[in-house]
Amino acid sequence: MRNDRTIKWLILLIPTLTIGLWEYIRHAFLLPYLSMELGNLLAPFIVLAVTLTLVRSLFARLEQSQQALQREKGTNAALEERERLARELHDGISQSLFLLAVKLDVLDEMKIDGPVKELATGLRETVRVMHEDVRQAIANLRLPPSPAAAAWVVPLRELLGETAEMSEAQADFSWSIPDVSLSDKEKVELHACLREALINVRKHANATKVLVVGEADGFGGFRCAVEDDGKGFSGDPLQSPGRFGLRMVRDRATAMGWNFLAERRGDWTIVELRKQGGAAS
Known part of the structure; x- marks a missing residue:
C-alpha cells in the first residue's frame, strides 16, 4: 500500500x-x-x-500492484470460504453421521435376525463410507491450495490410490492435459466429476484394475475417463436406483458443454467426459 501511494504521488x-x-x-x-x-x-x-516513458511505466507498475492485491484478496476470500465449508461439514453432516452410527450400534445390540439384520449391516457400511467421504472432504478443504502447476490433480491421484488399496486393485494414472489449457472452472468441474466417478468405483465395482485417463486432443479439447474392470452395470446406469453420483456427473458435464458417456465395453466400465476442440466452456 505504501508503495502504491508513492507511485501515485510520482504520477502527479x-x-x-x-x-x-x-x-x-x-x-x-x-x-x-x-x-x-x-x-x-x-x-x-x-x-x-x-x-510516455516514466509516467507510463509507473502506471504499469501500479496496475500490476493492484492486480496482485486483488489476487491476494481473492485467495484469502477462497481460504475463508473453504474453512467455513469445512466447519459446516464438521458441525452438520459429520456429527449427524456419527449420531446415526451410534444408533446403529444400539440396533446391533438388539436381538434381531433376517432382513432387518441385513438392512442394519448395509446401513452401517453406507454410513461408514459416507463418513469417510465427509472426513476426506473436510481435510481437503482445510489444505491450502497449492500454486504448483497441475497441483489440482494430486488429490485425484491420491483418491485413485486409496480406491485401489481398498479394492486390492491395480491403479494407473495417465494424465497429459496441459494445465494451462484448462480454465479454473474446468479444473473445478473435472475434479468433482472424476472424484465422483472414483468414489462410485470404490463403492460398487469390486474391480481389480482402475484407470484414470486425461488426454488432450491437440485442438483445445480433451478426453477424461475413469475405467475399471469391475462388475459394472446392466442397462442404462442413469436409470438405476442409487446412481445419484453418475447423474450428478452427467449434469455437471452438460452444464459445461462436455459430452458424457457411461457404458460397458467388454470387461471394462467407462465413465468418460469429452470436450471437443474449440468448444467454449
Whole structure:
C-alpha cells in the first residue's frame, strides 16, 4: 500500500517537475539560443515524452500492484470460504453421521435376525463410507491450495490410490492435459466429476484394475475417463436406483458443454467426459 501511494504521488508530480526543470534549464542555459516562442512550443512535447516513458511505466507498475492485491484478496476470500465449508461439514453432516452410527450400534445390540439384520449391516457400511467421504472432504478443504502447476490433480491421484488399496486393485494414472489449457472452472468441474466417478468405483465395482485417463486432443479439447474392470452395470446406469453420483456427473458435464458417456465395453466400465476442440466452456 505504501508503495502504491508513492507511485501515485510520482504520477502527479512528474509532469509538474518536468515543466519546472525545463523552464529552469531554458532560462539558465538556453535563453541565448532558444526563442521564447519555440521554448513554449517545445514544453508540451517534452511533457508528453516524459509521460510516455516514466509516467507510463509507473502506471504499469501500479496496475500490476493492484492486480496482485486483488489476487491476494481473492485467495484469502477462497481460504475463508473453504474453512467455513469445512466447519459446516464438521458441525452438520459429520456429527449427524456419527449420531446415526451410534444408533446403529444400539440396533446391533438388539436381538434381531433376517432382513432387518441385513438392512442394519448395509446401513452401517453406507454410513461408514459416507463418513469417510465427509472426513476426506473436510481435510481437503482445510489444505491450502497449492500454486504448483497441475497441483489440482494430486488429490485425484491420491483418491485413485486409496480406491485401489481398498479394492486390492491395480491403479494407473495417465494424465497429459496441459494445465494451462484448462480454465479454473474446468479444473473445478473435472475434479468433482472424476472424484465422483472414483468414489462410485470404490463403492460398487469390486474391480481389480482402475484407470484414470486425461488426454488432450491437440485442438483445445480433451478426453477424461475413469475405467475399471469391475462388475459394472446392466442397462442404462442413469436409470438405476442409487446412481445419484453418475447423474450428478452427467449434469455437471452438460452444464459445461462436455459430452458424457457411461457404458460397458467388454470387461471394462467407462465413465468418460469429452470436450471437443474449440468448444467454449
